[in-house]
Amino acid sequence: MTTEAADRRGNELRFLDPAILARIGSLELKARTVVEGFLSGLHRSPFKGFSVEFAEYRQYLPGDDLSTIDWKVYARSDRYYVKKFEEETNVDCHLLLDISASMGYGSRGVTKLRYGSMLAASLAYLMNRQRDRVALTTFDEAIVTMLPPSARSSHLRSMLVTLDRIVLGRRTNVSKPLHLVADAIGKRGIVMLISDLLDEPAAVIEGLRHFRFRGSDVIVFHLVDPAERTFPFQRAARFRDVELGDELMAVPSIVRQQYLDALQRAIDGYRRELGSVGVDYQLLDTSTPLEFALMAYLSTRVKRR
Numbered sequence: 001m002t003t004e005a006a007d008r009r010g011n012e013l014r015f016l017d018p019a020i021l022a023r024i025g026s027l028e029l030k031a032r033t034v035v036e037g038f039l040s041g042l043h044r045s046p047f048k049g050f051s052v053e054f055a056e057y058r059q060y061l062p063g064d065d066l067s068t069i070d071w072k073v074y075a076r077s078d079r080y081y082v083k084k085f086e087e088e089t090n091v092d093c094h095l096l097l098d099i100s101a102s103m104g105y106g107s108r109g110v111t112k113l114r115y116g117s118m119l120a121a122s123l124a125y126l127m128n129r130q131r132d133r134v135a136l137t138t139f140d141e142a143i144v145t146m147l148p149p150s151a152r153s154s155h156l157r158s159m160l161v162t163l164d165r166i167v168l169g170r171r172t173n174v175s176k177p178l179h180l181v182a183d184a185i186g187k188r189g190i191v192m193l194i195s196d197l198l199d200e201p202a203a204v205i206e207g208l209r210h211f212r213f214r215g216s217d218v219i220v221f222h223l224v225d226p227a228e229r230t231f232p233f234q235r236a237a238r239f240r241d242v243e244l245g246d247e248l249m250a251v252p253s254i255v256r257q258q259y260l261d262a263l264q265r266a267i268d269g270y271r272r273e274l275g276s277v278g279v280d281y282q283l284l285d286t287s288t289p290l291e292f293a294l295m296a297y298l299s300t301r302v303k304r305r
Contacts, residue, residue, distance in 0.1 A: 140169030
């Protein structure tokens with residue numbers, strides 16, 4: 001990569017920084033900035049095979065009709081691709097966003113809920129570009145809003161307005177809404193859960209198994225705040241559970257390692273147990289550029305082929 005290209009790539013990626021995105025006006029503008037910057041950089045990167053064109057083309061397989069090969073794509077990529085029929089490419093994508101009270105935490109100005117909303121908006125915008133049907137469910141201990149799947153531009157705007165107007169909910173109960181949505185989904189697709197997963201792991205995993213049992217691909221975006229990952233606190237302080245109201249006095253230097261070990265065990269447990277049932281698990285620090293989540297989605301789309 002040339003120095004000029006690297007600089008251009010760097011300028012694109014800085015707009016994907018969550019802290020910078022949070023200062024941009026509307027959620028629609030945030031989503032468009034993320035997706036268009038991501039795709040622009042992607043087309044110049046080694047990951048050209050992940051191009052948004054994969055919704056219209058797939059790689060040639062022995063036995064395919066030679067007349068379906070797109071020679072223009074071959075000239076650009078030196079690979080054989082065939083055009084796919086509309087029913088082969090489009091998929092129902094279900095976005096499930098946790099809006100419980102714990103998602104309101106943010107040590108660097110971007111709360112987990114705000115980051116999750118930007119992520120959901122960006123994914124919805126990208127899916128709409130793909131002509132996929134997108135659905136949105138927000139939940140705390142119950143389902144709060146539920147928008148059915150659609151590929152219409154007006155539906156995308158309704159979804160962005162819903163995400164922009166989200167209000168923090170109450171206590172977490174991830175598994176109950178998961179089971180309700182799994183029962184309501186009429187056809188297989190891609191399910192994306194965006195949550196801090198601060199709930200009983202066994203119950204969360206069982207809820208996600210339900211989607212796999214119904215034949216859907218599942219991606220879990222596990223959101224954590226930088227302070228939750230590093231526990232940088234120095235002075236003795238009172239820590240409060242924002243959902244239950246319980247308080248605990250603690251000296252950070254004494255409890256830090258115990259806390260970090262418990263957090264790592266939880267992360268390792270989710271990664272191991274979800275991986276064993278075919279669920280893609282993505283840990284996202286809320287300071288992480290959103291392009292990593294978009295790449296995870298595109299990878300899942302490619303695997304579905």
